[in-house]
Amino acid sequence: MSLLTIDNAACKGCGICIQACPVSIISMSDDKTPFVSAEKEKRCVLCGHCESICPDSALKHNHLPEMAPIRREKLKEVTPDNIAEYFRSRRSIRAFLPKKVEKETLEEVIDIVRYAPTGVNRQMNRWVVVSDSQTIRQLGEGVIAWMKAMIPVNPELAKRLNFAGLVAAFERGNDVICRNAPHLVIGYTETAYSTGAKDNTIAASHLELLLPAFGLGGCWAGYLMVALQFSPDLKKVIGLNDSYTVHSALMVGYPKYRYFKTPQRKEAQVNWM
Template structure:
């Protein structure tokens, strides 16, 4: 089966698919029909740009599932003004209501995040969603255990990151690791995948920005993320071994409080060239 099927009756020979292909494997025949030679087909990254961008629906990528048409009427609601306000109003949420998020809602969030960009369209991101309170507590305790080890093994680092203060606070009942969040979403890839950290960080950032649209809030669980990267025992708690590397960890739930003002941020530092 060839890579592309062209509806010759619909194709106008505009060549937009040729220009859109990120790996430049599509060419135009003498009769203005797009094609991919047999020797170039293996270079296809299955991004779907060629089919997605065709204004006449004249091109079908034979190795991709049926595509859903973009609903332009929905995009009219997205303006530079309201999306800028949405971005600026985003807050890192560290106080959550004691209420679980329905599994279907979390599934929808993660389903949308599938569309975050990945290097060469590899789509290697994977997720662990932790909703069991005992497991969340176990992870928090595991981070504290790792911190105690680091206080002895690397006191300079431990001092810089205030590990002693964090351990003391946790043992006094203040969950400074997972913030009593009802859910954790942990992102990882295969360790052998060289751009996993970049891909998963992009996807997790998309996820965190998406949460308020569902009435949810989130915050990066930095201590948990780092401990999962360096502690094999802690990684086993979420069912991972050394063939996988954790790149992100977010606390997720319904925000306990609302915010009413936007704090100022430093001016963007840009070199215009």
């Protein structure tokens, strides 16, 4: 089966699909019909831009599932003003209600995150969602154990990141690692995948921005993320070995408090050219 099916009655030969193809494999025949030659088909990254951009629904990508039409009536609510306000009102949440998030809600959030961009449309992101309180506690204790081991090995790093102070606080009963979050969402890819860090960081950022729309909040669990990158023992707790590398970790739950003002940020530093 060829890569594309063209409805000749609907196709106007506008060539928009050719312009949209990120790998430039679509050509126009003499009779103004888009096509992909057999030798170029293997370069397709399955992004679906060609089918999704066709204004006349005249093109079908035969290697992709049926596409749902964009519901334009839903997008009328997205304006520069309200999306800017949404972005500005985002806060990192470190205090959570002692309440679990429904699994179906977390599934819906992660399902949406599938649409975050990835390098050459590889879609290699994977996730571990930790909801078991004992496992979350075990991960926090594992980070503290890793910090203790790092203090004599890399004192400069330990001092810069205040490992000694964090260890002391944790041992006093203050969970400075996972913040008593009811859930952890940990993102990873295969270690051999060269752009995994970029792809997963983009996806995790999408996830954090999505959370408030579901009444949830999140915060990057930076210490956990770093420890999972360097401690094989800690990775085993979430079922991973050296074949995989962790790139993100977020604490997720229902916010305990509500914010009413937006703190100022530094002016953007831009070189206009």
